[in-house]
Amino acid sequence: MGSVTVKVTDSGGHTASSSVSYSILSQTAGVLYGANFGDATQTLYPASVPVARIFPSSGYPADLMTMASVKQAVAKKAKAVILDFPASATDAQVTATVKQAVAAGLECWAGGTHEPEHGNKMSAADWVDQNVHLAPIIRAAGGKVAPILQSATLASLQGRNPADYALPKGTVDAWGTDIYPLTKAIPQAQLLTAILAGAKIAFPGVASWIVGEYGVPAGNAQLIKDFKTFGAANGLLRAAFWSQADTVLAADTAAAWFV
Amino acid sequence: MATPTVSASLDKPSYAPGDKMTLTVSYADADNDAGTVTVIVTDAEGNKSDPVTAAYNIADTETLAVTDDGGRTFKKVSDNGSVAVYTATA
Numbered sequence A: 001m002g003s004v005t006v007k008v009t010d011s012g013g014h015t016a017s018s019s020v021s022y023s024i025l026s027q028t029a030g031v032l033y034g035a036n037f038g039d040a041t042q043t044l045y046p047a048s049v050p051v052a053r054i055f056p057s058s059g060y061p062a063d064l065m066t067m068a069s070v071k072q073a074v075a076k077k078a079k080a081v082i083l084d085f086p087a088s089a090t091d092a093q094v095t096a097t098v099k100q101a102v103a104a105g106l107e108c109w110a111g112g113t114h115e116p117e118h119g120n121k122m123s124a125a126d127w128v129d130q131n132v133h134l135a136p137i138i139r140a141a142g143g144k145v146a147p148i149l150q151s152a153t154l155a156s157l158q159g160r161n162p163a164d165y166a167l168p169k170g171t172v173d174a175w176g177t178d179i180y181p182l183t184k185a186i187p188q189a190q191l192l193t194a195i196l197a198g199a200k201i202a203f204p205g206v207a208s209w210i211v212g213e214y215g216v217p218a219g220n221a222q223l224i225k226d227f228k229t230f231g232a233a234n235g236l237l238r239a240a241f242w243s244q245a246d247t248v249l250a251a252d253t254a255a256a257w258f259v
Numbered sequence B: 001m002a003t004p005t006v007s008a009s010l011d012k013p014s015y016a017p018g019d020k021m022t023l024t025v026s027y028a029d030a031d032n033d034a035g036t037v038t039v040i041v042t043d044a045e046g047n048k049s050d051p052v053t054a055a056y057n058i059a060d061t062e063t064l065a066v067t068d069d070g071g072r073t074f075k076k077v078s079d080n081g082s083v084a085v086y087t088a089t090a
Helices: A068-075 A091-103 A124-140 A188-202 A221-233 A251-257
Strands: A002-010 A015-024 A032-037 A051-054 A080-084 A107-111 A148-150 A175-179 A209-214 A236-241 B005-010 B020-028 B033-039 B052-058 B062-068 B075-079 B083-089
Touching (some): A051 A236, A080 A091, A080 A209, A080 A236, A107 A124, A188 A221
Parallel strands (some): A032 A236, A051 A080
Antiparallel strands (some): A002 A015, B005 B020, B020 B083, B075 B083
């Protein structure tokens, strides 16, 4: 349950206010789980995969819907796609790509450079500038703004500071992160709590979040269940499993993830 | 001195996460500064014209502030001076 309050002040300093309450439906019912499409092995994906992470390995094509991974996602009844745009993407390309996804009936979560910290591909200042610039363009095209940072940054690990990536209030519709809990020096529960704390600094005023990549090796179904429980109680909207290399989806993790 | 009036409404009572929330705010201020200007022309001989009057009304300027205890950010998408519309993501 939440409440919005509107206060009006006239030029004489007189004020009045009005409040209206609302409720957010069960987060559990609202969270959609999906997976990475493209070069990932998809043999364990079920018939319906509501969220599709579409990674632009070499950029998105002129027509997003012709992309092989997007076709695979549509075949799996995807309802939402998670996209990101590198610094080289033009405003026209961003607009066209988001519009193509939306026109196809897909909920489109998009942001600037994915994991700018990875290999120092983009400075924090440039990433902030890029996302402030792209946010109105993505929204105007019908998309939802959700740039993705590494979980280590939000959790203030590895000497990082989420304040370096702080976006102005109102820039994003949801904040995004990628989570590989077993690659971090702290337990997942502690990591998730730290991520939320950092998100309040990097994405002020935004309660909802998405996960572009979540990954654990086989044998860690309980970690997945714990993650989903935490996410459902803390504003998670969409999450995709990253099934590649050491996090390749296994029977036990698929069964836990795609419930 | 009158205080302004304001009423707020949301398009739905409940939302699924990620839904668009639309907030409509109606506001007004009766505390306007009304008056009448009267003009009389007098010539060199002291003859005066009939008075001509014109009424005016200076409206107060209102500012709106929206806060959400749920932590969401409402962005103004339109405002015509009496009705303002804001949106946010649930």
